[in-house]
Amino acid sequence: MRNRVLLVLTVFATLITTGCSSASTGPIPIAGEIEGPANVDAAPGATIRVVAREWRLTPVTITAGSGPRDIELLNQGTIEHELIILRTDTAFDQLVVGDNNRVDEEASIGEVAEIPAGERATETFELEPGNYVYFCNIAGHYAKGMRGSLVVN
Numbered sequence: 304m305r306n307r308v309l310l311v312l313t314v315f316a317t318l319i320t321t322g323c324s325s326a327s328t329g330p331i332p333i334a335g336e337i338e339g340p341a342n343v344d345a346a347p348g349a350t351i352r353v354v355a356r357e358w359r360l361t362p363v364t365i366t367a368g369s370g371p372r373d374i375e376l377l378n379q380g381t382i383e384h385e386l387i388i389l390r391t392d393t394a395f396d397q398l399v400v401g402d403n404n405r406v407d408e409e410a411s412i413g414e415v416a417e418i419p420a421g422e423r424a425t426e427t428f429e430l431e432p433g434n435y436v437y438f439c440n441i442a443g444h445y446a447k448g449m450r451g452s453l454v455v456n
C-alpha cells in the first residue's frame with residue numbers, strides 16, 4: 304500500500320515537472336513588457352531582437368556594427384509572421400509592393416522564416432556596412448506597417 308502511494312506521488316511529480324519544462328519552451332505570453340524601444344543601437348555582439356505584432360515591428364530603427372549578427376524574431380502577434388532583410392537605400396516605408404501584396408525579395412540577405420504566434424526563432428546574418436530594410440513579407444503585412452530600418456556601420 305505504501306509503495307503504491309509512493310508510485311502515484313512519483314508519477315504525479317513527474318507530470319508536474321514535465322508540464323513545467325514544456326511550458327518554458329512553449330508559447331510565450333503575449334504581453335506588452337517584452338516589446339522594447341522604438342530605436343535601438345545594438346551593442347556589439349548582442350543578439351538583436353525584433354518583436355512582431357499586427358501590424359508593426361519593434362524596434363522601427365536599428366543601428367548595428369558590421370559582422371555576423373544574431374537576429375531573433377519574437378512573434379507576439381496572433382498570426383504567423385516572418386522577417387526578411389533586404390539591402391537597399393530606399394526608405395523603409397517606401398519599398399514597392401507588387402500585385403501580390405508582397406515586396407520583391409531579390410535583394411534579400413536572409414530571413415527568419417515564418418513562425419507561428421507566440422514563438423521565436425533566431426538566424427545569423429552576415430552584415431556588411433550599408434542600409435537595410437527588414438519587414439514581414441507575408442501578403443499585405445509590409446503595407447500594413449510591419450517594417451523597419453537597419454543601418455550597419
Ligand SMILES: [Cu+2]
Binds near residue numbers: 439
Ligand atoms: Cu507578418
